Amino acid sequence: MAEAEARLLERRAVVAKLLAERGDTLVVAGLGSAAWDVTAAGDHPLNFPMWGAMGGAVAFALGLALAQPQRRTLVLSGDGDLLMGLGSLATVAVQRPANLAIVALDNERYGETGMQETATAAGIDLAGIAAACGFPVAATVRDERQLAAAIPQIRSVPGPVFVAIKIRAETLPLVLPPKDGTLLKLRFRQALLGPQAG
Amino acid sequence: MAEPEDWPAEVFSVFRRNDIRQVAYVPDAGLTRLIALCRSEPAMRAVVLTTEEEGVAMVAGAWLGGERGALLMQSSGIGNCINMMSLVTQCRFPLLAVVTMRGQWGEFNPWQVPMGQNGAAALRLAGAHVYEVAEAERLGETVEAAARLAFEGSLAAAVLIAQRIIGTKTFGRGGHG
Numbered sequence: 391m392a393e394a395e396a397r398l399l400e401r402r403a404v405v406a407k408l409l410a411e412r413g414d415t416l417v418v419a420g421l422g423s424a425a426w427d428v429t430a431a432g433d434h435p436l437n438f439p440m441w442g443a444m445g446g447a448v449a450f451a452l453g454l455a456l457a458q459p460q461r462r463t464l465v466l467s468g469d470g471d472l473l474m475g476l477g478s479l480a481t482v483a484v485q486r487p488a489n490l491a492i493v494a495l496d497n498e499r500y501g502e503t504g505m506q507e508t509a510t511a512a513g514i515d516l517a518g519i520a521a522a523c524g525f526p527v528a529a530t531v532r533d534e535r536q537l538a539a540a541i542p543q544i545r546s547v548p549g550p551v552f553v554a555i556k557i558r559a560e561t562l563p564l565v566l567p568p569k570d571g572t573l574l575k576l577r578f579r580q581a582l583l584g585p586q587a588g
Numbered sequence: 589m590a591e592p593e594d595w596p597a598e599v600f601s602v603f604r605r606n607d608i609r610q611v612a613y614v615p616d617a618g619l620t621r622l623i624a625l626c627r628s629e630p631a632m633r634a635v636v637l638t639t640e641e642e643g644v645a646m647v648a649g650a651w652l653g654g655e656r657g658a659l660l661m662q663s664s665g666i667g668n669c670i671n672m673m674s675l676v677t678q679c680r681f682p683l684l685a686v687v688t689m690r691g692q693w694g695e696f697n698p699w700q701v702p703m704g705q706n707g708a709a710a711l712r713l714a715g716a717h718v719y720e721v722a723e724a725e726r727l728g729e730t731v732e733a734a735a736r737l738a739f740e741g742s743l744a745a746a747v748l749i750a751q752r753i754i755g756t757k758t759f760g761r762g763g764h765g
Contacts, residue, residue, distance in 0.1 A: 418649075440675070443645060443674055446642070449637075449642035452635070452649060453650035456633055457610070477637075477639055480638050481636070481646075572680050575681065582654065
């Protein structure tokens with residue numbers, strides 16, 4: 391428990407800070423708590439919250455980032471989703487999209503299924519893996535000072551950027567985005583590409 | 589018009605006509621030439637994957653951002669894609685997949701047979717529309733038709749290229765790599 395208490399940052403406050411002044415940033419949220427956090431910060435047509443497809447958030451965001459090189463694409467996802475798609479960190483690193491930032495909301499738990507420990511609870515270092523893949527920015531954030539330093543990197547330095555943010559394991563009220571995938575897709579495309587986009 | 593045996597050039601020209609900008613792939617010997625053509629085309633981004641399901645997600649993300657993508661893989665990769673197909677079917681993302689088949693015709697490796705024999709059914713169960721092609725001269729038109737279904741119909745379409753077209757792998761005993 392001492393270890394859990396050492397993770398001081400609260401996920402919803404962290405995500406609210408990351409998405410403040412988001413401008414025209416494109417946001418992909420991995421399934422589960424990350425999607426609820428992003429929605430709690432304010433539903434937005436340029437959010438794509440996932441309701442499934444575990445392990446797919448990073449690869450999905452890669453396609454988006456490559457298609458929209460002038461915009462920042464930000465992935466917010468949990469440690470469980472990222473661990474299931476670890477290979478996609480290698481795939482991203484090969485392409486080196488400068489406009490892609492990946493934030494791991496790492497509570498070291500599978501939050502939707504009963505708070506079972508993930509591999510990061512045993513010390514697996516997500517930022518270390520990203521660094522080994524060759525991400526030019528790969529860092530772990532554990533407190534407010536480090537978070538303040540990481541936010542400009544997440545928003546604007548040439549990437550790909552990977553930041554693992556250690557957060558408390560806490561169960562929060564659900565704040566759910568729309569569930570219909572076609573609605574999520576169409577509202578995003580029309581906000582990005584114009585009203586004629588189907 | 590390309591010669592029938594040059595089906596990779598024909599499929600590539602279909603990709604160009606359909607403005608495919610992102611090509612995600614896990615290689616297969618039978619895809620070597622098509623992958624090389626895509627990699628050498630400045631208007632395309634060819635992305636090597638660590639597993640095929642990444643490509644299902646990646647080309648969906650491409651569409652979200654206004655670009656068209658295609659996924660290239662061999663039949664053994666079909667099984668890796670199954671859950672990620674929920675992203676495609678629930679959001680009605682277009683998916684254009686070109687799959688070279690193993691485990692069908694003169695296969696020497698029994699481990700290729702499960703996906704070779706069941707890949708088409710697995711893709712259908714996962715929500716894709718499947719076109720099985722056994723003649724090289726039909727490939728170009730079939731990929732064109734599949735692209736239209738995918739991008740005009742917002743559906744998942746997979747073209748399965750029969751092993752007989754590709755040739756049988758023999759590990760250096762006279763067949764195609």
